[in-house]
Amino acid sequence: MMIEARRLLEWHQAKEKRQAVQKELDKLRAREEELAARRQEAEAKIRRIGEPSPDDIDGQIELKLAQQELWLVNKDTERFMEEKFEKEFALMETRREWEEKAAEREASLSPEALALYHRIRENISNPVVEVRRRSCMGCFLPLSVAKMEEWHKGKSLVTCDECGRILV
Numbered sequence: 001m002m003i004e005a006r007r008l009l010e011w012h013q014a015k016e017k018r019q020a021v022q023k024e025l026d027k028l029r030a031r032e033e034e035l036a037a038r039r040q041e042a043e044a045k046i047r048r049i050g051e052p053s054p055d056d057i058d059g060q061i062e063l064k065l066a067q068q069e070l071w072l073v074n075k076d077t078e079r080f081m082e083e084k085f086e087k088e089f090a091l092m093e094t095r096r097e098w099e100e101k102a103a104e105r106e107a108s109l110s111p112e113a114l115a116l117y118h119r120i121r122e123n124i125s126n127p128v129v130e131v132r133r134r135s136c137m138g139c140f141l142p143l144s145v146a147k148m149e150e151w152h153k154g155k156s157l158v159t160c161d162e163c164g165r166i167l168v
């Protein structure tokens, strides 16, 4: 009901969305590092084997296997780079959009609202929730009549008596 509570919720959601996008970007980076490590390992193995003499059958087999692994890693890397090329730019764009939205929302919030949010956030991951069917959507318990009245008036931020979340 209260506009500031709504803005708090939108700010919180924008931060969460930004974080989800960041996770996707981190995953791409981790995959790239994993492939680079595999490639280095395969290359090191080939160097270690060197050039086995033609009658060193075990050495020849070992070399073939190492070369095959390097070929596979290169194929996987090629495929991954295409995927990365497609995804990374879009993800970075989306991250920037959510960052902008979060910054814009944050600038519109009062220091009191931010302080309250951060205090609740220490223990609760979603400090701002909506009211539906006269209930808090954080703990799903019904709100008292007095609480509903306070919330309807919308003069200040209202928190749930049961769980302490800010009610929108």
Ligand SMILES: [Zn+2]
Binding pocket: 136, 137, 138, 139, 140, 141, 160, 161, 162, 163, 164, 165
């Ligand atoms: Zn609650």
